[in-house]
Amino acid sequence: MFQTEFLDIPALASAGGEVRLPGSKSISNRVLLLAALSEGTTQVHDLLDSDDTRVMLTALEQIGCRLEREGDSLRITGIGGALPPGTAAELFLGNAGTAMRPLTAALALLGGEFTLSGVPRMHERPIGDLVDGLRQLGCSIDYLGNDGYPPLRIAPADFRAAAVQAPIQVRGDVSSQFLTSLLMALPLRAAAQDITIEVVGELISKPYIHITLELLARFGIAVRNDNWQRFQIPAGSRYRSPGEIHVEADASSASYFIALGAIAAGPGVRILGVGAQSIQGDIRFVEAAQAMGAEIESGPNWLQVRRGRWPLQAIDLDCNHIPDAAMTLGVMALYAEGTTTLRNIASWRVKETDRIAAMACELRKLGASVEEGADYLRVTPPARPADWRAASIHTYDDHRVAMCFSLAAFNPQQLPVRIEDPKCVAKTFPDYFEALFSVCETPRERIPVICIDGPTASGKGTIAAEVAQRLGYGILDSGALYRIAGLAAHRAGIAIDPVHEEEIAALVRTLPIRFTATQQILLGDEDIGHAIRSETAGMDASRVSALPAVRAALVSLQLNFQRLPGLVADGRDMGTVIFPAAPLKVYLIASAECRAARRYKQLISKGISANITALRADLEARDARDMLRSVAPLKPAPDALSLDSSELSIEQVVEQVLHWWQQRQPFKG
Numbered sequence: 001m002f003q004t005e006f007l008d009i010p011a012l013a014s015a016g017g018e019v020r021l022p023g024s025k026s027i028s029n030r031v032l033l034l035a036a037l038s039e040g041t042t043q044v045h046d047l048l049d050s051d052d053t054r055v056m057l058t059a060l061e062q063i064g065c066r067l068e069r070e071g072d073s074l075r076i077t078g079i080g081g082a083l084p085p086g087t088a089a090e091l092f093l094g095n096a097g098t099a100m101r102p103l104t105a106a107l108a109l110l111g112g113e114f115t116l117s118g119v120p121r122m123h124e125r126p127i128g129d130l131v132d133g134l135r136q137l138g139c140s141i142d143y144l145g146n147d148g149y150p151p152l153r154i155a156p157a158d159f160r161a162a163a164v165q166a167p168i169q170v171r172g173d174v175s176s177q178f179l180t181s182l183l184m185a186l187p188l189r190a191a192a193q194d195i196t197i198e199v200v201g202e203l204i205s206k207p208y209i210h211i212t213l214e215l216l217a218r219f220g221i222a223v224r225n226d227n228w229q230r231f232q233i234p235a236g237s238r239y240r241s242p243g244e245i246h247v248e249a250d251a252s253s254a255s256y257f258i259a260l261g262a263i264a265a266g267p268g269v270r271i272l273g274v275g276a277q278s279i280q281g282d283i284r285f286v287e288a289a290q291a292m293g294a295e296i297e298s299g300p301n302w303l304q305v306r307r308g309r310w311p312l313q314a315i316d317l318d319c320n321h322i323p324d325a326a327m328t329l330g331v332m333a334l335y336a337e338g339t340t341t342l343r344n345i346a347s348w349r350v351k352e353t354d355r356i357a358a359m360a361c362e363l364r365k366l367g368a369s370v371e372e373g374a375d376y377l378r379v380t381p382p383a384r385p386a387d388w389r390a391a392s393i394h395t396y397d398d399h400r401v402a403m404c405f406s407l408a409a410f411n412p413q414q415l416p417v418r419i420e421d422p423k424c425v426a427k428t429f430p431d432y433f434e435a436l437f438s439v440c441e442t443p444r445e446r447i448p449v450i451c452i453d454g455p456t457a458s459g460k461g462t463i464a465a466e467v468a469q470r471l472g473y474g475i476l477d478s479g480a481l482y483r484i485a486g487l488a489a490h491r492a493g494i495a496i497d498p499v500h501e502e503e504i505a506a507l508v509r510t511l512p513i514r515f516t517a518t519q520q521i522l523l524g525d526e527d528i529g530h531a532i533r534s535e536t537a538g539m540d541a542s543r544v545s546a547l548p549a550v551r552a553a554l555v556s557l558q559l560n561f562q563r564l565p566g567l568v569a570d571g572r573d574m575g576t577v578i579f580p581a582a583p584l585k586v587y588l589i590a591s592a593e594c595r596a597a598r599r600y601k602q603l604i605s606k607g608i609s610a611n612i613t614a615l616r617a618d619l620e621a622r623d624a625r626d627m628l629r630s631v632a633p634l635k636p637a638p639d640a641l642s643l644d645s646s647e648l649s650i651e652q653v654v655e656q657v658l659h660w661w662q663q664r665q666p667f668k669g
């Protein structure tokens, strides 16, 4: 997951390949609650691992469920319809509507003392209609903040007096989750009598009720659905675990990759884990994308999406049945001919943020004309490529804003897009950007490289790692590559000798090397940081570096590090030889005295004795050698910015580099 303050996505060109999507949030949290209410153990496969499911799991553990991980699956042992006596807990439910609402209903009916709270936005998301429904049953629920909103206090209620006779009424026009919550919890009261729930007002987001009914059926509860207006839970209903259950991949998350396939040139995208037979209503996003021009084939568990009509075709659609995925249509509209209208989406205003306002504001930043109404959004794309703007997309702690706006990186003006607070995708799809980059391509020259060159002990490695971490970029420690090449040849039993030059070069080209943000050096899964610092590795490194074919192979290996979303490369010839077109080159220096003192401190802290005068003499000798060597000598590139770190802290140097970087970016707030 990208934990950075922002993520700059370079202009993207095409897409191809396969993505396996994480599990459905809506299914995961329903399955967890139903398993928790059942007796016995349910083994859940392919559960979503994200913020929304984590808050649910923690809450279920707090109320007495047992959770065990078994390989990739989770075994959950339920409470069997009754809480252990005296159960009390403070539950924090983040911003997960699928945890807050259903748990409110279940816990209010189970007895026990609870407080339920969430992030500040959760305290602005309505729950009053559900509380009103539950109060009809005699539940004791108090608002701890504003009436109608979490946080809530639930106290045990005496249900004996209140046989449920009249139908329970619940409004359906603010969120379908209120009805879902009653449907999942009311079997607790249906041992001896039928229970009827009646929807007041129009029921929105109906397909989510379909998911609820499907999963209730899997747990042994057959609800009668009378035209989406009345629902009857039959007397004698009991939660019965199916024993084992698989969670489908998330159809709302699929929308970003369906849109990607529709927008991007290239062979198309194959989406695994969800298909035509999904129980999730958001699968109908497929029809909307087809109407805009996408070519989509599907099987029971996969979708294959390719660009069809181009530019896309504008649509006018009632999106009530696909409230979450429809946000993605707002961004697809940027690539359409004509004006796209998304209707009947009033519920967007009470989700993670006011999504109508958020979409309108961010789409305008990109150059679109947007009309916003109480329950609709009308998007007209930028008239000409030159009307697109490079925007810094504010994401409002809304995962879907972050995910759908990443697709603006396919703009015809080839402008990068900045996504602020990219970690907000953790709500439902923590590795969204990694998945996106794994199927997107762009010409190498669009992927930014920051070069940090300089003499030995100038602090390049530390600065490069920190800058890379702050930008979410990859790292290339080019100095280590020669050592790794030597080590790999040595391990493969190939003598480092000109006779084996081609063989070593071939080996080098395939080495799976990675530099992590925490300065680990990985060869495959092995941390080889230590092994390459040995005396022998140093000797091997200098011998391989004398072989021209190996040097050439290392050049292409180094170029291969230029991957999405960007790279920080540290070394001696990054800006001069390997990445001469890099948009920022820093030449990092420090006085010999200062570098010797730093190295001295470093060695002493590791318990290695050292002599500062000898260290300084060593450094100066190496500087001279590096600067005078005939191949790629150490020198600043003509367009490098020099930075003397002698008197600066690490943080000050990092800030200076980032400041230079920001100055080169085109983004407008």
Ligand SMILES: O=C(O)C1=C[C@@H](OP(=O)(O)O)[C@@H](O)[C@H](O)C1
Residues within 6 Å of the ligand: 025, 026, 027, 097, 098, 174, 175, 176, 177, 180, 204, 205, 208, 323, 324, 347
């Ligand atoms: O029941 C569910 O799993 C959901 C229902 C929908 O909410 P509304 O019914 O509030 O539209 C949807 O937006 C949400 O992401 C998940």
Ligand SMILES: C=C(OP(=O)(O)O)C(=O)O
Residues within 6 Å of the ligand: 095, 096, 097, 098, 324, 351, 352, 400, 428
């Ligand atoms: C509205 C959403 O979430 P929640 O389940 O919190 O309502 C969403 O995921 O888009």
